[in-house]
Amino acid sequence: MNQPFFCRIALVASVSFALLFFAGHTSATEISGMISSTLTIMDDSELTGDVTCTVAGAPCIAFGAPRITLRLNGFTIAGPADPLSPATGCTSTTVFAPEDGIDVLQDGVAILGPGRVRNFRRWGILLGSFANGTSIKQVAVKHVTFSGNCFSGLQTAQISDSKIEGNIFARNAGGSDGFGCGGT
Amino acid sequence: MVSSNHNRVRLNTFYGNGSVPFTNPPGPGFVSNNFGLGLFGTSSDNLIERNRIGGNLNGLLLGGSNVAGNVIRGNVIVGNPPVQVSREFGASTGVDIQDHSNMGANTFEDNRCLEYTGALDPKPCPNIARHDDDEDQQDRDIAAFSRKRLAFPQARLVDAVFHPSGRPVYQGAVGSPNPGQTAPPDSVTVTGKVVDAACYMLHVAAAMSVSHMECGAACLARGVPLAIATDDGVLYFPADGNQRLKSLLNARVRASGPVVEKHDPMELKMPVGDKNQMVVRVEGGYKQITIQTLEKMLAVKRRPA
Numbered sequence: 001m002n003q004p005f006f007c008r009i010a011l012v013a014s015v016s017f018a019l020l021f022f023a024g025h026t027s028a029t030e031i032s033g034m035i036s037s038t039l040t041i042m043d044d045s046e047l048t049g050d051v052t053c054t055v056a057g058a059p060c061i062a063f064g065a066p067r068i069t070l071r072l073n074g075f076t077i078a079g080p081a082d083p084l085s086p087a088t089g090c091t092s093t094t095v096f097a098p099e100d101g102i103d104v105l106q107d108g109v110a111i112l113g114p115g116r117v118r119n120f121r122r123w124g125i126l127l128g129s130f131a132n133g134t135s136i137k138q139v140a141v142k143h144v145t146f147s148g149n150c151f152s153g154l155q156t157a158q159i160s161d162s163k164i165e166g167n168i169f170a171r172n173a174g175g176s177d178g179f180g181c182g183g184t
Numbered sequence: 185m186v187s188s189n190h191n192r193v194r195l196n197t198f199y200g201n202g203s204v205p206f207t208n209p210p211g212p213g214f215v216s217n218n219f220g221l222g223l224f225g226t227s228s229d230n231l232i233e234r235n236r237i238g239g240n241l242n243g244l245l246l247g248g249s250n251v252a253g254n255v256i257r258g259n260v261i262v263g264n265p266p267v268q269v270s271r272e273f274g275a276s277t278g279v280d281i282q283d284h285s286n287m288g289a290n291t292f293e294d295n296r297c298l299e300y301t302g303a304l305d306p307k308p309c310p311n312i313a314r315h316d317d318d319e320d321q322q323d324r325d326i327a328a329f330s331r332k333r334l335a336f337p338q339a340r341l342v343d344a345v346f347h348p349s350g351r352p353v354y355q356g357a358v359g360s361p362n363p364g365q366t367a368p369p370d371s372v373t374v375t376g377k378v379v380d381a382a383c384y385m386l387h388v389a390a391a392m393s394v395s396h397m398e399c400g401a402a403c404l405a406r407g408v409p410l411a412i413a414t415d416d417g418v419l420y421f422p423a424d425g426n427q428r429l430k431s432l433l434n435a436r437v438r439a440s441g442p443v444v445e446k447h448d449p450m451e452l453k454m455p456v457g458d459k460n461q462m463v464v465r466v467e468g469g470y471k472q473i474t475i476q477t478l479e480k481m482l483a484v485k486r487r488p489a
Contacts, residue, residue, distance in 0.1 A: 167196045
């Protein structure tokens with residue numbers, strides 16, 4: 001995790017179109033531009049432009065609080081993977097680095113489209129965790145388009161009472177290399 | 185989906201997902217574990233409904249004996265895998281539904297599909313009998329409204345059809361001089377909840393629920409009239425339109441002002457999707473209030489009986 005990190009978040013609440021460069025936790029409400037270290041959102045947030053992720057070894061965006069919403073507003077969150085060159089563009093089943101678009105380990109959160117999550121080196125979105133005794137509930141993912149992610153577009157692990165509705169999953173799992181993957 | 189329970193996976197589209205291994209290319213008899221939608225581990229009691237699943241290496245994959253209690257209904261699962269994949273890697277590569285769960289552990293209802301591998305007998309595929317698309321579903325929804333959900337005795341669904349959407353109609357409820365007015369205005373105070381009037385007349389319980397907030401807001405944005413619904417079910421339509429009530433949707437309010445009885449029919453048009461609308465005609469009169477004072481009231485907490 002010794003990667004140089006910064007993220008660019010446009011905060012329009014008080015300073016119109018000002019770009020602030022920082023990493024780590026934020027209560028940002030508006031997100032756009034490049035993210036190179038995991039952005040943890042702590043409050044309702046929304047995309048105000050396309051997002052390009054260059055985060056290595058970690059997810060691009062993580063939820064840091066329960067019961068908050070990320071609205072994609074028709075924009076795209078794009079990872080660095082090349083699904084047509086999976087041997088080099090994707091993480092492998094042995095390394096399996098968590099280079100996902102969005103990781104969710106909080107109850108009651110929502111990711112609402114329209115919007116697109118594409119070309120991540122592992123999963124487009126991971127809801128939950130594979131760790132024993134870890135579970136989340138009441139998550140919603142609606143109207144999001146997942147495409148070109150190396151493993152599954154959306155992976156869920158130990159989630160309950162959640163809604164996955166109105167999404168499109170197209171041409172994911174191009175780099176799964178025998179690992180059981182697909183749309184969801 | 186791994187060990188995920190009691191979830192709803194509905195109305196999604198899964199097209200063209202999955203690939204064959206690239207480091208160890210498959211040989212004869214290859215069976216892919218890639219899918220459009222997959223349930224693994226102890227995934228149980230999920231509702232998989234009305235999804236479209238095509239062109240994936242497998243359409244739906246139920247991945248083991250602990251996958252149970254799931255209801256899979258109303259999905260269209262065809263074209264898995266693409267024919268080119270079958271030609272390249274063999275006919276066993278994938279199917280519409282690949283089911284490794286125990287026989288009878290999951291429920292398949294009314295899916296359109298062609299190919300199935302698994303223990304079920306009779307197999308749920310091929311099943312080509314089901315005819316459905318969004319238009320059919322809309323027809324059924326409308327029929328359901330008119331059959332059993334019309335809760336307001338003065339309202340009826342006009343012809344139970346969709347009409348092309350134009351600007352929302354708010355006939356009669358706007359405070360212009362109206363020959364239908366028969367009684368002189370009396371100033372009264374009414375207490376009730378601000379509701380999306382059209383929905384309220386179709387289904388009172390739905391319109392009053394918290395879950396209707398988002399839908400009600402969408403209707404409001406499209407110009408559907410608001411009204412104050414009193415505890416005894418009387419609707420008071422504001423004479424000046426939605427302006428004063430729009431920030432109070434679903435709030436309990438007290439409003440005072442002259443009330444008149446209107447006797448001419450009123451049509452409320454509800455948006456349905458982007459292009460359609462549903463028309464509710466109110467007959468037999470309605471009450472219109474010219475709001476002079478308006479205050480938001482604190483939520484009433486009822487004591488348990």
